[in-house]
Amino acid sequence: MRPAKITAEHNPLRDPLDLRLPRIAGPCGLVIFGVTGDLSRKKLMPAVYDLANRGLLPPGFALTGFARRDWADEDFAQVVHDAVKQHARTPFREETWQQLAEGIRFVQGSFDDPEAFEELRRTVETLDAERGTGGNHAFYLSVPPSAFPLVCEQLSASGLSRSEPDAWRRVVIEKPFGHDLESAQELDSVVSQVFEPESVFRIDHYLGKETVQNILALRFANQMFEPLWNSGYVDHVQITMAEDIGIGGRASYYDGVGAARDVIQNHLLQLLALVAMEEPVNFDAAALRAEKIKVLSSVRLPRDLSRHTARGQYAAAWQGGEQVVGFLEEEGFNPDSTTETYAAVRLDIDNRRWAGVPFYLRSGKRLGRRVTEVAVVFKKAPHLPFETSLTSDLGSNALVIRVQPDEGVTLRFGAKVPGTAMEVRDVTMDFGYGHSFTESSPEAYERLILDVLLGDPPLFPTREEVELSWKILDPVIDHWAGKGRPEPYPSGSWGPPSADAMMARDGRTWRRP
Template identity: 60%
Template sequence: MVNPLRSAPDSRLQRIAGPCGIVLFGITGDLSRRKILPALYDLANRGLLPPSFTIIGVARKVDPSLPEKVEAAIREGANTSVTETTLKQLMSGLVVVNGQYNDIETYRSLGHAMDRMSAERGTNGNYAFYLAIPPELFPTVLGGIGTAGLCAEDDGWRRVVVEKPFGHGLESARELDDMVTKVFHQDAIFRIDHYLGKETVQNLMALRFANELYEPLWNSAHVDHVQITMAEDIGIGTRAGYYDGIGAARDVIQNHLLQLLALTAMEEPISFEPSALRIEKEKVLEATRFYGPVGESAVAGQYTSGWQGGEWVRGYKEEPGIPADSITDTYAALRLGIETRRWKGVPFYLRAGKRLGRRVSEIAVIFKYPPFLPFPSTDGLGHNALVIRVQPNEGMTFKLGSKVPGSGMQLRDVTMDFAYGHAFTEYAPEAYERLILDVLLGDPPLFPRHREIELSWRLLDQAESHWAENPESIAEYAPGTWGPAASDRMLARDGRAWRLP
């Protein structure tokens, strides 16, 4: 089996899924419409799915127009051009099973559909169950799959895909893992973190381990601090039912940002095999601590009403469906340290929030000043910084000092930019496209295992407990800004400041 992180360009043809199908719970949901169905079409359109690929959708309500809605979702969300030939071929393998998730007859009907498609379309009994449903439905659906024996691998492989959030805290994450492992063996469980499928995130490993320029400087002797940001300029939209009680820290920091921290800080793996990558990431998360007392190293906030982009927007507590006394964080920032020889004394600042200055996700490695600067003035000189842009406009920027043209020795910061869209003409698959193909191939290097998730929750639970015990610490911030003033003060205590993306 070919590992996607090691495969050479001329080995792409080996990355074609064999006979198989996907069982999609929540086929009528937002995630299926926006991400999963378009990704399946793009895979088919690129020739990476077998012609007989089958989609078995499980829906609780009978909807005769569902095939038309699936087709509309594909036309709206596909990244590749929609051709009638590919669309017709993919739609020919669509089957819908209707029934309630708590009714065993639903799973018996599903089993009959799986057997029928194996006989008619040659899926060879190979199926991935994709749980694109709210987490509270996981126990019911997993129990139904197990009771009906649909996870048995007598005639082919069976896998399950679980979307985040992976629990609500450490205890619930353990309960979820116990629940899933009672039905599927560990190697058949794929926990999707779509950030790990982004091209720039994977290129972080190439940047570090393929270039002599950076890796010798990737340590506390040369790095002053690291900032990891995921900012959105929108509010919660129609997600009140999901978001309230979850918040920015649970929704984004526990998974996306701590995974980015692990990839940024990990030691060089001996290979890109899943087990080797997992070992190095777990070492980092094991060694991660709050950089000082939790009360000084964890900031939470909520956006208020105000003007943003020329438009008056509602505050979080004014959003439809949000209780007036909600203490859910729409902004969270953590100050962390990694207790290893490489990173001792280097703070890692993580922040995520809604209604911020603009939409951006990035990793910024800020380097120390040289020990001696023989210039008459360094007023225009800042820190060297390597900024890895995860989204939008994937790429990298390196900020360095340069002389301003003229007779004097005046210094100014300049930037060197690398953008994927300019440097490469190759097609860049969307994150879900890449990750779904990995599931069908049974290749899990980009999927976190339970130990990583448990370590992340062990850390985040400390911040969540502090905020729950001290709700007055959840500060307000105006829309269009970069979070509450307490977040700026957290860095100011260290003599640092957040960069403006």
């Protein structure tokens, strides 16, 4: 006897007053290329289950895997089951699993095998008939960027990419979107020949994080911040993505890519755009896209990149109580590699709001701790009616948006020290998601996959945004080319000395989160 179908109305985990993910996908299916990879196992499959568990997928939803493995449908279902049990955010429920498992299929094949894509087409058509997916299918390319063109061409040749008037076909592309402007344009040319622009979804998982979206709420829902959000009050902005882990096991991907291409070109420039953009007329895709494009078009690099950029490679040292190897000693790396594991750059924005306010972006591996944050550092008060000795411990006011791992917002300001003297020191006021809300935030991929199935693109970078980001970063990469190895820095530190010198030239220092 089959278990009863779970709908959004009858799912006990689905609170009708929960407004975080209120929209439910219509009849559809998802095809994942690269289902044997870590991304699929740790993020995509669990996200699909969590959406089903919350009643946000249709009862007839179909999940199809495509890979070289010699698996039957049941073998792939077991892989999904194990991934869900290990990595899902919501509790495992047998009813949800049985409903999801009925729509799981697997197609064996390689990307250069036309017959495998014909078999995939037949599988999709069968799912339309058996599961009622209505011809609506999204193709998730969880594969190396070099495979994007071939997969797209095979989808086109087999007719899988063709949308019908009453049915849609969409493609999801993981970063990186090329390795420079030229390759990004070439990739877009291939994809655009197969899918319409509105059917292409470029995944930047950082844009799905609750705290990244909270930047918009913080700015535009509160009168207290926006009047200060300009060059009259802001001294500078620091955007940091630091990791305390090394590259171990990712040599084939990371070597030749580096921190600037891996993080700054996408995650950090997207954060910059959200922090610096003007208020959109509303929060639909077109309005958000217009404001982000305007601000990215206004970004300029300093003239002397040797003074306002820094790069480094982590070296062997003690970190977290253990001895770790340096980047060049990691397995699979060329000992003469010039790939950077730390990158920092100063950017300026040529518009009325931000003229004269530098934005400092940095990212690195094997740094002091894992943290991603945006720090808006305000100018000091023009006059302090206190004795200098009583304000010696007073720094600049700062608003810090913590993206991960301790999601929240911290406000740093001066307050009087208890006692008879008027001594002022820095204190912090802290908001944490875990303390203020009982609801757990959806995973970024959970939100983004649902948006793909709904055809809702606000959280996905457009072609114009990707190309503008490469136009910003390409001169930095070109400047570093041919300059030999990046400067070494000890694992567990906060980067190379040149990064501190870069800030010191502007009379500023990096935050130590």
